[in-house]
Amino acid sequence: MRLSFLALPAGWLLLGALWSPVATAQPDAGPVTPAEPVAAAAAVPAAPPVDAPPEGAVVSPPPATTTSPDGWTLTVGAKDETQKIIAPLTTAISSREYEVGGVFNGSLSGPEEATPPRGVLEVGYQIGCGIDMSTSNGVSLTGTAGINPSLGILGTDVISPFPEGVLPGVAGNLGGGITIGLKPGIINMVKVTEKQYTGAEPWVMVHGFRIKIDGCVGESFIRSYAVLTRSTDLSDAVLAYYGETKKV
Structure with a gap:
């Protein structure tokens, strides 16, 4: 009985040895090398912003030039012109309204004189109307x-005098x-300013100026004009510039 008592624990010890986990050896991976940072892509310089032309921009024709009999050269032109269509306050379909602008330059060169040149620089607009109702009976x-x-x-029913x-x-x-009542079209002259100058480089700047005509039926046309006059006690030399015609 004593021998059988001692054999039982031995069996349990053998069974425990069979179920013990087996350790597996793993190779040493060594120190982990950190990943190298990805090189940043080269920055592409942004294209410079392109300034959009203002609303209603109009391309100006080349300046006009001439030479007077006394040897003076006159030049007149314009740049940065705008002609924007505006809804008229009257809301009538026979009304036309525009907001205009531009820089109008004159230049004079000639023989040396004791006094600088003088004269007038006139700037305005011409509006053509296909059919005019303003001077008719409407x-x-x-x-x-x-x-x-x-x-x-x-x-x-019977014969009777009554x-x-x-x-x-x-x-x-x-x-x-x-x-x-309709009449053939007319051209309306709208003078903005008339600058009297003394010197060789007169100029006029127009910005946000509104002009309007009434009684216009059908298509209308608008263009700028500038008239440069050089005056002396004996003569006047007149040179005109006309801008691009815009159809509305």
């Missing part, structure tokens, strides 16, 4: 109305029409 209504009374005599009765009648007439 739109008018015409009509006629009237009443025509009448009397009828009722006949008799009628049996009188039948009154009333007839009326009514007529109407619309008359539109």
Whole structure:
């Protein structure tokens, strides 16, 4: 009995040895090398912003130039012109309104004189209208109305000099029409300023100036103009510049 008592723990010890986990050896991976940072992509310089032309920008034609009989050269032109369509305050379809601007330059060069050149630089706009209603009768209504009374005599069954009765009648007439007075187109001259100058480089700047015409039907056209005049006690030399025509 003593021997069997001691054999039981030995069996448990053997069973425990069979179920013990087996340790596996792993190779040493060594120190971990940190990943190298990715090189930043080369920064591409941004393209410089392109200034958009102002609203209603108009390309100006080349300056006009001429030479006077006394040897002076006159030049007049414009730059940075704008012509923007504006809804008229009257809301009428026969009204035209614009907001205009630009820089108008004059230049004079010639023989040496004791006094600088002098004269006038006039700047304005021309507005052409296809059909003009401003100087005509415009739109008018015409009509006629009237009443025509009448009397009828009722006949008799027997011969008699007297009628049996009188039948009154009333007839009326009514007529109407619309008359539109139209005239061929005209050109409206709108002078903005007239600058009297003394010197060789006169100029005028216009910005945010509004002009309006009424009584215009159909298409309209607008363009700028500048007139440079050199004046002396004996003469005037006049040179005109006309901008690009814009159709509306």
